[in-house]
Amino acid sequence: xxxxPAKLTVDPARSLSYLTGVSKLEIITLPDRKLRTAxxxxxRIDDExxxxxxxxxxxxxEAPSIGLAAIQVGVPRRMVTIDVARREDEDAEPDPIxxxxxxxxxxxxxxxxHEEGCLSIPEYxxxxxxxxxxxxxxxxxxxKLQEIEADSVLAVCLQHEIDHLDGTLFIDRLSKLKxxxxxxxxxxxxxxxxxxxx
Ligand SMILES: [Zn+2]
Numbered sequence: 170x171x172x173x174p175a176k177l178t179v180d181p182a183r184s185l186s187y188l189t190g191v192s193k194l195e196i197i198t199l200p201d202r203k204l205r206t207a208x209x210x211x212x213r214i215d216d217e218x219x220x221x222x223x224x225x226x227x228x229x230x231e232a233p234s235i236g237l238a239a240i241q242v243g244v245p246r247r248m249v250t251i252d253v254a255r256r257e258d259e260d261a262e263p264d265p266i267x268x269x270x271x272x273x274x275x276x277x278x279x280x281x282x283h284e285e286g287c288l289s290i291p292e293y294x295x296x297x298x299x300x301x302x303x304x305x306x307x308x309x310x311x312x313k314l315q316e317i318e319a320d321s322v323l324a325v326c327l328q329h330e331i332d333h334l335d336g337t338l339f340i341d342r343l344s345k346l347k348x349x350x351x352x353x354x355x356x357x358x359x360x361x362x363x364x365x366x367x
Contacts, residue, residue, distance in 0.1 A: 179312030180215035191220075194228045194242035198289045199355035205336040208238075208245040210270045214312040218248075222267045222310055226250045230263075234288050236326040238333035241289050247271065249330040253322050266317070271307035271331050274316070276300035283325045285339045293351055297342050299328050 197203055211218065221244070229237040229250050239248040247270045254264035281301035286294045302320040305327050309315050319327055329339055340348045 176212065177308070177312065178213040178215075180213070182216060182219060182311070191223050191227045193231055194224050196228065196232070196237075196241055196288050197243050198291055199338075200352065200359050201289075203243055203245070204240060204289055204333075204338060206240055206245045207336050208240050208247045208334040210247050211308075214269060214308065214310070218269070219310050222248060222250060222269075226252070226265050226267070232288050235322070236330045237288065238330045240333055240336075247334045249334070251323070251326050251330060253326055256322050267310040268305070268307040268327075268330075269309070269312075271305050271327070271334070273303050273328070273331060274306050275304040277302040277320075281324075283322070285325065285329060287329070287339055289333075290338065290340060290351065290355070293340075295340070295343055295347065297325075297339050299325060299342070303327055305331070 221239075225237050225239065225242065225248065228242060229235075229252070235253045235256050236249065236251045239246050249268040249271055250265060251268065252263055252265040254261040277300045279301040280298050282296050282298045284294050285297045286292075301324065302318065303324050304316060304318045306314065306316050317323075317327075332339070332341075340351045343351075
C-alpha cells in the first residue's frame with residue numbers, strides 16, 4: 170500500500186497556531202514536469218504540516234477550485250484539500266476536508282461521466298468517465314484515520330486529486346488524440362514564454 174507509511178508521527182496541534190500567517194501558494198501548470206511526480210507518503214503530522222494544509226486550502230478557495238493536491242503547488246507529498254460545499258450551493262458554509270495519505274479502498278462498477286477541469290491545466294475542460302462512487306481511507310489533519318464514501322461531485326474530486334498524487338492528470342483519461350492536443354497546446358504556449366517543454 171503506497172498510502173500508509175510504516176511509521177507515522179503525530180504531534181498535537183499547539184493551540185490556534187494554525188490560524189496565523191496563512192499564505193497563498195503558487196500553482197504549477199502544464200507542461201511543468203513536476204506534475205508527473207509520484208508523491209511520497211506523509212510520515213509526520215505536525216504544526217508545519219497543518220500550516221501547509223491551511224495554505225493549500227486558502228490557495229484552493231482563492232483560485233477558486235473544489236480540490237487541490239500538494240504536488241500542484243510543487244510539493245510531492247500525499248496531501249489533498251477538498252471542499253465541494255459551494256459547488257452545489259453558492260451560499261453554503263465552507264466544509265473543507267483535509268486528506269493525508271488518501272487511498273481508494275473501493276470503486277463502484279457503475280461508471281459516470283462528469284466534466285472536469287484542473288488548476289494545473291487552465292481553461293481546459295473535458296468529460297471524463299470514472300467509477301460513480303468510491304470509498305476512501307485517509308488521515309485527517311489531526312492524524313486520525315477516517316473513511317469516506319462518496320458519489321457525484323465528491324467522488325469525482327477524490328479520484329481526480331488522488332490521481333495527482335500518482336502523477337496522473339485527467340487528460341490521461343481522455344483519448345490519446347485529445348491528450349496529445351492539450352499537451353501540444355500547453356507546450357507551445359510555454360515555449361513562447363520560455364518555459365521548458367514537456
Ligand atoms: Zn487537477
